[in-house]
Amino acid sequence: MSSESSAKSRVAIAFACVYFIWGSTYGAIHIAGLHIAPPLVGAMRSLLSTAIMCCICLWRGISLRVPRAAAWRLALVGILLMTANNLMLIWGETKVASGLASLIIAMIPIMVAVIETVLPGGETLNLRGWIGTLLGAIGMFVLLWPALHRTAGNPDRRSLFGFLILTLAALAFASGSVLSRRFQVRVDTFAATAWQIGAAGVLNLAIAVVGGNFHTAVWTRAGVLSILYLSSFGSVVGLTAYTYLLQHVPVTKVSTYAFVNPIIAVLIGVVTLHERLAPAEVTGMIVILISVATVILSRTKATPAPSDPMLEVPIEE
Numbered sequence: 001m002s003s004e005s006s007a008k009s010r011v012a013i014a015f016a017c018v019y020f021i022w023g024s025t026y027g028a029i030h031i032a033g034l035h036i037a038p039p040l041v042g043a044m045r046s047l048l049s050t051a052i053m054c055c056i057c058l059w060r061g062i063s064l065r066v067p068r069a070a071a072w073r074l075a076l077v078g079i080l081l082m083t084a085n086n087l088m089l090i091w092g093e094t095k096v097a098s099g100l101a102s103l104i105i106a107m108i109p110i111m112v113a114v115i116e117t118v119l120p121g122g123e124t125l126n127l128r129g130w131i132g133t134l135l136g137a138i139g140m141f142v143l144l145w146p147a148l149h150r151t152a153g154n155p156d157r158r159s160l161f162g163f164l165i166l167t168l169a170a171l172a173f174a175s176g177s178v179l180s181r182r183f184q185v186r187v188d189t190f191a192a193t194a195w196q197i198g199a200a201g202v203l204n205l206a207i208a209v210v211g212g213n214f215h216t217a218v219w220t221r222a223g224v225l226s227i228l229y230l231s232s233f234g235s236v237v238g239l240t241a242y243t244y245l246l247q248h249v250p251v252t253k254v255s256t257y258a259f260v261n262p263i264i265a266v267l268i269g270v271v272t273l274h275e276r277l278a279p280a281e282v283t284g285m286i287v288i289l290i291s292v293a294t295v296i297l298s299r300t301k302a303t304p305a306p307s308d309p310m311l312e313v314p315i316e317e
Contacts, residue, residue, distance in 0.1 A: 011248060017241035018257045023264025025234040026098040027273060029090055032226035035218035038090035039208040041227060046082050046201030048231035053194035056236075062188050066195060073183045078196025080176030083203050088169035095162030097275040099266035103143060103288050104166040106262045109255065110136045110295045111174035119178070125298065132294030139291055143284030189243055197235065255296045259289040 032041045057064055066074065093101045110133055116122035125133065147159035185192060208214065245254045266285065269275035277285070 007248070011245065014241040014244045015257075017237055018245065018254075019260045020264055021233050021238045021241075022257060023102070023261040024268055025230055025238075026093070026102045026261075026265040027268045028226040028229050028234065030093045030098040030101075030269075030273060032223050032230065033090045033094050034223065035220050036223050036227075037208065037211065037213035037216060038087045038094075039204050039211055040213040040217055041090050042083065042086045043201055043204035043208045044227045045086070045230045045235070046197050046204055048228070049235040050194055050198040050201050052232065052236050053190055053197065057188075057190050057194060060190070062191050064191050064194060066185075066187050066191065070185045070187055071195065073179075073185055074187070074192055074195040075199035077176045077180045077183070078199040079203055080172050080179070082197055082200030083207075084172035085169045085176070086200070087204065087207075088165050088172065092162045092166035092169060095158050096166060097269055097277075098273060099262070099269035099275055099277065099285075100143065100281065101162075101166050102262040102265035103285050104140075104163065105170050105173075106258050106288060106292050107136055107140070107167075108170045108174050108177070109258050109292055111171055112177050113295050113298075115174055115178050122178075125295075129295050129298035132291045132298060135287055135291035135294060139284045139287030141284075142280055142287055145280045145284070146278040193239060256293075258296060259292045262289065 029041075032045075054064065056062075089101065089105065092104075096104075113123075113125055113129055114133060117125050144160070144163060147156040147163065187195075242254070242257075262285065266275075266277065270277070
């Protein structure tokens with residue numbers, strides 16, 4: 001096999017990992033959150049992922065020591081991504097189907113684009129970007145329509161609350177992504193990731209202990225396996241594949257995961273979790289995916305890479 005063919009094969013495998021593994025994490029999050037409180041799920045996942053990342057750093061001879069100024073920045077970004085975002089995502093999936101949750105999280109690239117537009121020195125949206133943003137708002141309204149009129153005009157407050165939680169989760173991740181771009185921390189990707197996930201893991205664990213989550217947790221086989229899957233495949237394998245793609249493929253192509261992951265998540269939810277989508281929800285899904293693609297493809301101007309490529313656009317959640 002030629003080197004060119006080998007390179008294409010590696011890229012194809014990396015895309016498959018990012019598409020399918022990250023798309024499947026929504027179902028795993030749903031299963032883990034059924035009997036285990038979100039802070040405890042987040043703590044176990046983050047700490048296991050941190051242990052794996054530290055082992056990788058030691059194996060590759062990468063130092064985990066970082067400057068003090070970089071440490072607090074990495075910790076802040078990690079807390080936004082793996083505490084604020086992750087815990088609210090797990091919580092939200094106890095109230096909303098995993099497929100619908102993935103569609104709300106898919107709005108993160110749009111949120112990042114809007115935040116960048118309003119911040120000084122940020123990258124402004126062009127006309128296509130604003131059209132995509134408007135489509136995203138319309139898609140969210142269509143997605144919410146069944147919950148607003150669930151039974152005889154009475155809103156489904158549980159689902160609406162879930163949508164609100166998931167929107168805040170997406171906003172937390174978007175804010176962490178923007179901060180990461182501006183911090184420009186010069187630290188190896190794997191070491192930076194270990195610090196970010198580790199800081200979030202410690203905070204998640206503290207929240208779980210204070211909240212008494214260890215006493216209420218029901219450690220089912222499915223729940224434990226889901227946490228192990230999220231820690232190893234969702235975080236480590238998915239991150240490695242994503243980082244490889246950013247180094248070998250244009251960012252606009254890599255960003256296509258943002259509208260492929262929800263399709264995978266919806267299909268897995270329907271097949272394995274027996275979730276069902278109303279016609280309006282299917283329509284909203286299509287509109288949101290089109291809006292995300294429109295915004296991503298509108299931002300074709302090259303921008304400086306963030307200090308940690310993982311943070312440019314959302315990971316599995």
